[in-house]
Amino acid sequence: MKLNKINIIIAFVLCFISVFFALNNKDITLLLFSLYVVIPFIFKVKPIITLLYMLFGFIALFLGCQLHLYKITSWFDNFSHFIWGMLSGLLAIFILIKLKMFNSKNIIFNCLFIFIFSLASSGIWEIIEFAIDNLFNQDMQRSATGVYDTMKDIIVTLFGNIIFILCFFFEYKNKKLLIRYIIDNI
Numbered sequence: 001m002k003l004n005k006i007n008i009i010i011a012f013v014l015c016f017i018s019v020f021f022a023l024n025n026k027d028i029t030l031l032l033f034s035l036y037v038v039i040p041f042i043f044k045v046k047p048i049i050t051l052l053y054m055l056f057g058f059i060a061l062f063l064g065c066q067l068h069l070y071k072i073t074s075w076f077d078n079f080s081h082f083i084w085g086m087l088s089g090l091l092a093i094f095i096l097i098k099l100k101m102f103n104s105k106n107i108i109f110n111c112l113f114i115f116i117f118s119l120a121s122s123g124i125w126e127i128i129e130f131a132i133d134n135l136f137n138q139d140m141q142r143s144a145t146g147v148y149d150t151m152k153d154i155i156v157t158l159f160g161n162i163i164f165i166l167c168f169f170f171e172y173k174n175k176k177l178l179i180r181y182i183i184d185n186i
Contacts, residue, residue, distance in 0.1 A: 004047040010054055011037045014062070021066055025048075048182060049094060056087050081153045083119055084125075085160020089168060092117035093183055102183075107172060112164050118161035119131065119154070126150045 014037050036057045040050040060080040063069050069076040092114040096102040103109055129150075132138050164179075171179045 004050075005049045007054065008041070010051070011041065014054065014058060017062075021062075026114050045094065046185065048185070049090060052087060052090065056083055057081070061076075071140040077149075077153065078156045081156040082160035084122065085157040085162075086164040088121050088157070089114045089161055089164035090179075090182065091121075093168075097183070104172075107169060111169060114165055114168065115161060118157060118164075122154045122157040123162070126153060 037054055040053055045053070061085075064076060064080055093110070095100065095117070096110060096113060101113075168179050172183075174180070
């Protein structure tokens with residue numbers, strides 16, 4: 001319960017900062033970050049997952065977009081998409097458990113769902129980037145290399161997700177490591 005209170009404080013501070021920057025810089029991505037921060041509380045996501053997703057959102061949306069690390073640092077975009085590939089695996093497991101579809105005896109089904117969910121979420125994010133670029137005259141997809149950037153992002157997410165699935169598969173068989181601990185405490 002202590003972690004949940006900390007998450008609420010962090011979420012409030014991040015929302016305040018992002019709204020402040022969004023209004024001053026007229027940047028729609030920061031308003032999206034505020035929505036992103038609130039979603040785990042609406043769906044009552046476990047505190048550890050909420051903390052991981054707020055951290056990812058801060059890295060990807062605030063540091064990447066607002067502080068322009070995507071433009072300044074060549075590897076930052078790959079880093080954030082790779083991390084999403086791993087975190088989307090945890091989110092997929094959370095969804096399976098919430099829907100009571102997580103099957104500890106059918107590891108193949110779980111891995112397949114994690115794989116498909118990660119690719120789908122990556123594709124949806126690329127559609128959102130495309131829509132924001134066109135509706136709000138932004139350049140999230142770096143228009144000069146749009147198709148290349150989109151495909152690279154999806155492929156890097158795929159690599160992160162494959163590593164997560166391999167870890168999940170071997171850890172779940174051993175029943176002793178980090179992913180198993182997180183799953184058991186969802």
